[in-house]
Amino acid sequence: MNTMDDITAEFTTMEPVSPSATADYEDYPDYECDVGPVRSFRAQFQPPVFWLIALLGGAGNILVVWIYLNLRRRLKTMTDVYLLNLAVADLLFLVTLPLWAAEASGSWTFSSPLCRVTSALYKLNLFSSVLLLTCISWDRYVVIVQATKAQNSQVERRRCSKLVCVCVWLLALLLATPELIFSRTSQEGACRMVFPPHLGNKTKILVLSLQVSMGFCLPLVVMAFCYSVIVAKLLQTRSFQKHRALRVILAVVLAFTLSQLPYNTMLVMEAAQASNLTITACDDVKLFKTVEQVLQCVAYTHAMLNPFLYVFVGERFRRDVKQLLRVCHRRPGANHSQAFRSSTNKASVMSGSTNKASVMSDSETSQALSL
Template sequence: MDYGDLTTLDPLFSVYENNVTTDSEEDYLPPDSGICEKSWVREFRGSYEPPLYWIIFAVGAVGNLLVVWIYTTVRNRLKTMTDVYLLNLSIADLLFLGTLPFWATDATQGWVFSNSVCKGVRAVYKINFFASMLLLTCIGIDRYIAIVHVTQAHNFKNRRMFYSKLACLFVWLFSCLLSLPEFIFAKVTTKQEKESFCSLVYPSEDRNLTKVLVLSLQISVGFCLPLLVIVACYSVIIRTLIQARTFEKHKALKVIFVVVAAFVLSQLPYNGHLVVEATQAYNVTMTECDVVKTFDVAGQVVKSLAYTHCCLNPIVYAFIGVRFRKDLLHLCQCLTSGHVGINKVQSVPKRPSVMSDTDTTPALSL
């Protein structure tokens, strides 16, 4: 049975026209409850998502391109594990941002691209989603090692650099593996010969089970695991900094709270929505049309909030660092004076710190 057969048998089954979140393929009302007219939900999506996506695309591209530029011109080489992770994080964010124009177009015109582009865009989106979350986890682990085990971190600095590159390779390969459902199930579908949509279409015989498994994988690896590691690492870091006698301790604690808060506030609402979505796929409890409409609109809002992590990452993990800010200021001075050549842009001197192998401050400075 193809997708067209499913829409004929169950008028409440939808891909993108009724349920507008990117990973949803169906409504939650039972077949005997009647048709739930939700054209206004799609109209809301068409007016809400495109301008917001273009803003996220523009702001995120500027921030992440600056990070890449700093690492490839000002510093000219990667000196720490965090440098390696931040560069890979910016690359992942840039690739993720590259998918937003497609979704902005889809929100207003439907999917006007080919089936292969559909699979590619969804796969790239999911690969870089997982890569970003896992790289943020790696940064938390690296900060734990550099601040809590500072002596060991210094003694094995060269070996840690090798491990960081190996970790990045594993992150990218693992992210590709996690994105296989996008390659397998993504396809362009047309609902009642109207607009086309790029979405996941699961096998009809075990559609709900497959959807639950895919969503569970995204929630566990894309949020729960990173959150658990980040909170654990930064909790120990906070305890270490509190015990440390340094005038920079309070600044360090503020930075940690910003890092954790940015991650939780941007990702928790969206993943909470995914948990409810997976629950509904397993056991439908939403039976009122108004409730389903509200859930759909809420999904759009929390999804766009989660996408802002592409804009927040450069600010929280790069620009907030003392050394990075100095490098950025030095680059701006070189640009205003006309010295933009790579050989003329040199990294600014860095002051030592006993708390971090990044040679700045114990405040997770990068």
């Protein structure tokens, strides 16, 4: 029978990274605890969920990128630039989900270098997407709350958005560096981070703390501040689109909080577990790991929901999709891109004539929130 010191020593050197195995079951040796049912649940539950997220999210994000680059070719605002980069970040994560689904079904059968790259792509998406969502929140805050300043600096702000995106990707790559260094295929056949013994528990806790703080807490604070001020501003604005804008904001904040808060709470508990093994009873261990697997899948749905929450709910992009479907239906053999742009230009002229009657604050607000 293993002693508690043996269990603690084993726990401190192994840090899971794969979406299908956030904490390997070998951290809790099978000396008195049969974790076979937990493994069976993972093998049955996670692969179909991962494939569903990959297929739906891939289709949505590919359509987003295609419309931005090939049809509208419009990156007129900072939010447009951020949304395009957000879709690319989600696609980078979604292409790794089939690999994690294969691992959840049995074990990691691919090479260690691929393990490093795949794990790094997962963290790269995690940090880049949440930082981009934070940038979108701040941009909407500037456009709506500081409308005059935003109107007078549109060109500079567009240039600045590209620089901000470069900084976001570089920061996300820096935060994903631990995966590139420590990820490998373990002896148990799992893709995970394996720390040298001299690094121990402090490195594991640091990695988890960094993920929770930079991947959830700090962005949530910024988003809560920006959207609370935006809501207060909209409540003072006489706009017929005010209530629609409030619904979009509420959907954005709730989707982010509900998908990320439960899983990040589990990560905090996992950091505490790494520190002093707060959970030792076999039934509690199995329950903890089962709940974590479910909340993990909920958190990963953000890559599937983003196109709908941040793009398809938007008025402009929804109009783009409708016009694209109309053009494809009417002209099956025609140049769809050219026909679409012609149709879009007509719609823009019509919408512009109807918006002339509204005051500047209302039009700026509706444009910022309609995407």
